[in-house]
Amino acid sequence: MTRATETTVQSISAAAPDTAKDPVIACAGITARYNRISVVHGVDLEVRAGELLAVLGPNGAGKSSMLGAIAGIVSGGGEVRIGGTDIGRMSANARAARGLSFVPEQRGNIFPAMSVRENIDVGLRLLDPGEREAQRDFILDMFPILKVRDKAHAGVLSGGEQQMLAIGLALGRNPAVLVLDEPSQGLAPAVFDILENAFNALKARGLALLLAEQNVPFASRIADRYIILSQGEVMRRGGKDDLKNPEELADVFMGGADN
């Protein structure tokens, strides 16, 4: 990564949280496809600094594919603007260098044979050396268990610890936007509190958070706004008022509701 790019990432993520400002990430007409089969058909969304947008929807709705297309790991199209620049045709690495970090489903970004510390070092390696220790402290203050498990192989951690490490690794580059695919999947409810606190800390720092979630009650705790995907299209979008009633929201796309 060039020095200039590092500066861009830093200046975006250092912005004070102000949800009234322009979005940190603005996506328009996002599509995703596997070979010639199109599974996401033109989704618009935006997330401001200090805001969390949850992507809800049933199995197979296209949540993972859409996040993958935004991150550049699934084929697709559409605009992905970060800080005003369209990164939608860049490689996944170039998007990461522009401030977009992705935590895939099932913590797929961690290196199981490496220690916790080595994983975090991998995440930090592209950050300016002068900023690495402060970012490491930020990550370890958010997830103190990772300090305790410093020398353990990532592959032997519990699911919750692995999720914390996956987020810690993704934060290494001090991103402006964190995209997470079903972070609560398969985790014990006790870990939900830790994730909620972590997301609140990231929002307070001014990051924009975009995540897919199957667990609507958990999404309703952490999200400021939501979209519901169905068959690759947005079937509904809304905010805190709807999120106060997660059962009703889940009924919109589960159990055959005819919304």
Ligand SMILES: Nc1ncnc2c1ncn2[C@@H]1O[C@H](COP(=O)(O)OP(=O)(O)OP(=O)(O)O)[C@@H](O)[C@H]1O
């Ligand atoms: N690697 C792939 N190759 C071909 N088709 C795929 C692939 N991954 C997903 N699909 C298809 O794309 C569509 C959207 O799937 P996707 O996994 O994005 O949905 P999802 O909402 O994330 O569901 P889930 O919560 O079950 O992961 C589905 O029809 C799925 O079968």
